[in-house]
Amino acid sequence: MPRVSQQYKDERRREIVAAASRCFLEHGFEGASMHRIIAATGLSAGALYNHFPSKQELVLASARTALDRVLDPVEGTDEDAPGGGPAEWVTGLLERLAGDPAATRLLLITWGGAVSEPALAAVAGEHLGRVRDRVEERYGRWAVEDLGLDPERAREWVAMFAQAILSVLQGYVVQSCLLPGFDHDAYLDYARTLAAQ
Amino acid sequence: MPRVSQQYKDERRREIVAAASRCFLEHGFEGASMHRIIAATGLSAGALYNHFPSKQELVLASARTALDRVLDPVEGTDEDAPGGGPAEWVTGLLERLAGDPAATRLLLITWGGAVSEPALAAVAGEHLGRVRDRVEERYGRWAVEDLGLDPERAREWVAMFAQAILSVLQGYVVQSCLLPGFDHDAYLDYARTLAAQ
């Protein structure tokens, strides 16, 4: 079982997901037909179905990839900038979104689809839970060490702070995609003010 | 041109939208087929198409109805409780959502669909803009009269407050639909704390 074969397949899958994501972004998960996706990959139907057994699997892979693009870089900063306060962390998260509007829009498409598609709901729900847990883990320690709160107060504070983070994230996604006249800088001001509490 | 005829048609349209909304809620806008919707209304295909010329119109009508269910009662309080502060207003809004989970879920479906469907984007964007304008109008005066801010400061404050309201609304919608272990009361605490600034 040669290892190159696995690498090749992974790379091919990555390319397919990238092409499919472009289609999903433009037409939605249901609106993007397999014909269109196949054309976007440059492959043939048979070839594509050798890598993904169904459209559903392709949808889930696209959603997971977009969701991870939001979270992974933020998790990366755990090691890069362990001393950053909550305000910097939130700002970094939002600027990551601002720099990748495609992933941001795919995030909103995923949330919408998750309402009526259990498999998507599982992916989206697990992702949101992971963001929350990451925040609680990171800033639970921070609240005790840098803020000097006693453990009980810190637990309360961090739970509310995590809720604020999620809410700010979701507000940014929805408003940046849908609100006419959305002001990116004003939103960052709001997020900074909120995180400074 | 008898007036009863118009009333009859309006009532019939309302019934159709209600049945269609139940289908959209369960299967999404694209996943719900006309066959299914027709069965849900109890009518026949021909009858339904006499009231709505296309599925698209039915989708837009459903989305508008769900969106209005969120905003209208809130606007109604403009006259019922003109003295309520921001915190009460936000709480009322969220409890309205909590009491109508179907409309809440349809809201999220609409936002998701709006990303790749311009007609839905227009409806959703106009609605979000209306919520924001309503907040700014209502609490712009409030900030000057009850909070005693000078006009310039009030303008800044109300812009940020409106952003906070939207964000809290959107956070509630996404989290209540998708986050495993979502805590309604904790979210209300967060919203109240935020509005008390």
Added chain:
DNA sequence: GTCTATACCGCGATAGAC
């Protein structure tokens, strides 16, 4: 592994009697 060609189904929408 990848291709072409196609099966087969369910979709939105319509025709025409009543």
Added chain:
DNA sequence: GTCTATCGCGGTATAGAC
């Protein structure tokens, strides 16, 4: 206005040669 029956298209997925 409402019904039944149906059209034609485009959907996902597969078969079988290479």
